[in-house]
Amino acid sequence: MTVREIFDAMPYGPAPESAAEALAWLDRHGRRFGPFIDGAFAAPGETFATRNPATGEVLAEVTQASPDDVARAVAAARRAQPKWAKLSGHARAKYLYALARLVQKHARLLAVLETLDNGKPIRESRDIDVPLVARHFYYHAGLAQLLPKEHPDMAPVGVCGAVIPWNFPLLMLAWKVAPALAAGNTVVLKPAEYTPLTALLFAEITREAGLPKGVLNIVTGDGATGAALVAAPVDKIAFTGSTEVGRTIRTATAGRGIALTLELGGKSPYIVFDDADIDSAVEGLVDAIWFNQGQVCCAGSRLLVQEGIAGRFHDKLKRRMDGLRLGDPLDKCIDVGAVVDPVQLAAITRMVDASGGEVYRAATPVPPGCFYPPTLITGLSAAAPLMQEEIFGPVLVSMTFRTPAEAVDLANNTRYGLAASIWTENVNLALDMAPKVKAGVVWVNGTNMFDAAAGFGGMRESGFGREGGREGLLAYLKPAAQGRPVKSLAPFPEPAAPEAPGLDRTAKLYIGGKQARPDGGYSRAVWGPKGALLGHVGLGNRKDIRNAVEAAHAAKGWGKATAHARAQVVYYIAENLSARAAEFAARLRAMTGKPGEAEVEAAIERLFTYAAWADKWEGAVKPVPLRGVALAMNEPVGVIGALCPDDLPLLGAVSLLAPAIAMGNAVVLVPSAAFPLAATDLYQVFDTSDLPGGVANIVTGDPAELGKTLAGHMDVDAVWSFAPGLDAMVERESAANLKRIWADGGRGRDWFGPAGEGHAFLRNATEVNTVWVPYGE
Numbered sequence: 001m002t003v004r005e006i007f008d009a010m011p012y013g014p015a016p017e018s019a020a021e022a023l024a025w026l027d028r029h030g031r032r033f034g035p036f037i038d039g040a041f042a043a044p045g046e047t048f049a050t051r052n053p054a055t056g057e058v059l060a061e062v063t064q065a066s067p068d069d070v071a072r073a074v075a076a077a078r079r080a081q082p083k084w085a086k087l088s089g090h091a092r093a094k095y096l097y098a099l100a101r102l103v104q105k106h107a108r109l110l111a112v113l114e115t116l117d118n119g120k121p122i123r124e125s126r127d128i129d130v131p132l133v134a135r136h137f138y139y140h141a142g143l144a145q146l147l148p149k150e151h152p153d154m155a156p157v158g159v160c161g162a163v164i165p166w167n168f169p170l171l172m173l174a175w176k177v178a179p180a181l182a183a184g185n186t187v188v189l190k191p192a193e194y195t196p197l198t199a200l201l202f203a204e205i206t207r208e209a210g211l212p213k214g215v216l217n218i219v220t221g222d223g224a225t226g227a228a229l230v231a232a233p234v235d236k237i238a239f240t241g242s243t244e245v246g247r248t249i250r251t252a253t254a255g256r257g258i259a260l261t262l263e264l265g266g267k268s269p270y271i272v273f274d275d276a277d278i279d280s281a282v283e284g285l286v287d288a289i290w291f292n293q294g295q296v297c298c299a300g301s302r303l304l305v306q307e308g309i310a311g312r313f314h315d316k317l318k319r320r321m322d323g324l325r326l327g328d329p330l331d332k333c334i335d336v337g338a339v340v341d342p343v344q345l346a347a348i349t350r351m352v353d354a355s356g357g358e359v360y361r362a363a364t365p366v367p368p369g370c371f372y373p374p375t376l377i378t379g380l381s382a383a384a385p386l387m388q389e390e391i392f393g394p395v396l397v398s399m400t401f402r403t404p405a406e407a408v409d410l411a412n413n414t415r416y417g418l419a420a421s422i423w424t425e426n427v428n429l430a431l432d433m434a435p436k437v438k439a440g441v442v443w444v445n446g447t448n449m450f451d452a453a454a455g456f457g458g459m460r461e462s463g464f465g466r467e468g469g470r471e472g473l474l475a476y477l478k479p480a481a482q483g484r485p486v487k488s489l490a491p492f493p494e495p496a497a498p499e500a501p502g503l504d505r506t507a508k509l510y511i512g513g514k515q516a517r518p519d520g521g522y523s524r525a526v527w528g529p530k531g532a533l534l535g536h537v538g539l540g541n542r543k544d545i546r547n548a549v550e551a552a553h554a555a556k557g558w559g560k561a562t563a564h565a566r567a568q569v570v571y572y573i574a575e576n577l578s579a580r581a582a583e584f585a586a587r588l589r590a591m592t593g594k595p596g597e598a599e600v601e602a603a604i605e606r607l608f609t610y611a612a613w614a615d616k617w618e619g620a621v622k623p624v625p626l627r628g629v630a631l632a633m634n635e636p637v638g639v640i641g642a643l644c645p646d647d648l649p650l651l652g653a654v655s656l657l658a659p660a661i662a663m664g665n666a667v668v669l670v671p672s673a674a675f676p677l678a679a680t681d682l683y684q685v686f687d688t689s690d691l692p693g694g695v696a697n698i699v700t701g702d703p704a705e706l707g708k709t710l711a712g713h714m715d716v717d718a719v720w721s722f723a724p725g726l727d728a729m730v731e732r733e734s735a736a737n738l739k740r741i742w743a744d745g746g747r748g749r750d751w752f753g754p755a756g757e758g759h760a761f762l763r764n765a766t767e768v769n770t771v772w773v774p775y776g777e
Helices: 003-009 020-028 067-086 089-105 107-118 122-150 169-182 197-208 223-231 243-253 278-294 307-322 342-353 404-411 427-433 469-474 542-554 563-579 581-592 597-613 649-662 682-687 703-712 727-736 759-764
Strands: 047-051 058-063 154-156 159-163 186-190 216-218 236-240 259-263 269-272 302-306 358-361 375-378 395-401 419-423 441-444 477-479 509-511 514-516 523-527 533-538 620-622 628-636 639-643 666-670 696-698 718-721 740-743 766-774
Touching (some): 067 154, 067 159, 067 186, 067 216, 067 223, 089 107, 122 469, 169 197, 186 223, 197 216, 269 278, 278 307, 278 419, 302 404, 342 395, 395 404, 427 766, 509 682, 563 649, 563 682, 581 649, 649 759, 666 703, 682 696, 703 718, 727 740
Parallel strands (some): 236 259, 269 302, 375 395, 639 718, 718 740
Antiparallel strands (some): 509 696, 628 766
8 A cells, every 4th residue: 555545445454452561460360350358359159250351351350249249348337337437638639639540550550451341442441441530539639638627517429339331331330439438438349250350450559558357348240239239238329230230229228228329321412403513523422322332321322313403414414424444442543342242242232223313324444343323313202212222332213303492392202301402602502401301411512421529310211310520429328417306296185175266177188289178188276285276277188299299390490590599589488477476376376286486477577588599509610621611500400299297297398398499499398297287377378478379288197198199190399208217118119219318217306406407418419510611612
């Protein structure tokens, strides 16, 4: 080939990366690994093979950890945790800094081993994964340093169990381990059975950093090992993986009083408007869906392109697909590596073969073995399985839209809510679209941008909780002061000689801004401590909850109102409650037999507090290494079901209602079962305070029955469970749509004190949505 022909064709020659050092490391261990427990590798037990997916070659034999291995690892972590937590923030920061430096020193070895075990191109392991791992440990070294002064009232949760997937083995380890250690926790981590090797190498590196024994433990194995870790006596589970496994973990942890964060699947929309830079959008799409062979939870696997440019866009995309290079992942010229395992390859093939539509496979050579060509499928309906289900492979499905409103509807037509990309040269349109798309992370004119300072995580069935940023660290902390266990209070019984009033008084339900009779037609008497009949309350049922949830969704304009407008309404509620303070105090005394003046005054003050917070619970501009901004925006959760505490029936109800509506949510409130009339008396206050109908809905009745319906309702976004004894049921039922649950773990709180208000309520009333906006030519 002449020089002229070379410049005309511009062919790529092979540029292989040597695997010698990684293979030598495996050989030093005899290519057999036991679990890493209490600072040392245990002797291998029953093993399974981990293979190079590109060649099928066995790389090593790794132990299938037994329940006894898991128990020993958890025991080691439990022994180490008190001493690790007692270290100063600065001392923990030094260890994390050392780990960051060691990751950089061993960067090439880590990258090559990751590619050997996972099949992703070496360019991705070397230039993206490993640098981000170091970045996470650097960032969390800083958070560890600042933690004692920034959060003096918080404490580590204890021993954390972490279960991570095979698509980003080392990076997912960093996402879990760095914040956990920074907060003072110890960790037992289970890597995916397909890709355990970099976790084991990292365990060895921790010894070079001098990390105390038991602070980090690694147990390898398949799903049975993960199940044993979830069932173990840990204080938190952090899981990244499939939605179905996340649902199982939510059910398995229900009622145990342990923390849980889930980062699950996605079907992320990639929205291209007709004014977008098409060439840039095509190049971004290559990164969105064929990065890591499409084995990415936030992959832009649903292309939504505006109708007027769809034909031109698809033509350019197909030409770009044809130029992608598949082959040896250790070749630095390769764009698409190997699928992680033949099982995953078979799943991808099966889904595509059954898809229908028009299937275009890239006209590029496909090596034998565990490889799948970049694929584009058009002509599917919005309800088609491949438009709805996560493929987790190099397969893109595409639809068209005409208007921005239609783009939003199509983007949100999914049970997931992890990420989205929006491509347009109109920044006004981009920033208008960003909060409308249901996604925890939105990239404007870009995709797959990650940094330790910016929280990452989803909503809906993509899970809950955030990885990275200050918000990610808080998931590994708990209040230092814990409340005492509480029991439910029984209503006062009917006396032998009841004292009945002259006129009957029945408090109805409050749904959609109107009083409503209970669907079942039943009510119960409310008796005072001295035998007086105070009135009757309706007994709501699942249909009443259904109606209340529908009314709450109909009030979606409340979340779009300005924070100042919401503050005015909450202030107005406080003003009108103040005008009727004596009446409410008398009602509390009649129901509980205790003076009510202090509780009413505290409720008024609480309303003022959250009216003040309405326009002050600010987001942040994250200092990410990008010429642009990453905006962490506090958005309303949506519809919140709130189960009120039994004691302090007015203050407890207001303490839950006020932060939720101040942040723009709509609420379905289930009042104290023992003393419900304090909440039902609020109807008239709402009616005279300009609160839009449907923002606050009150359904009286059995909290267990109503709470079960709320927790299982597919259109409820979160449940706050403060009614005693219901946490296990609420958490178990919530697995239906993996809604956020905030429960007190059977411990009460001082509703008059600092624990009864503050940042915890505001954090649970909002979702942190991260919007990345690059700028420049």
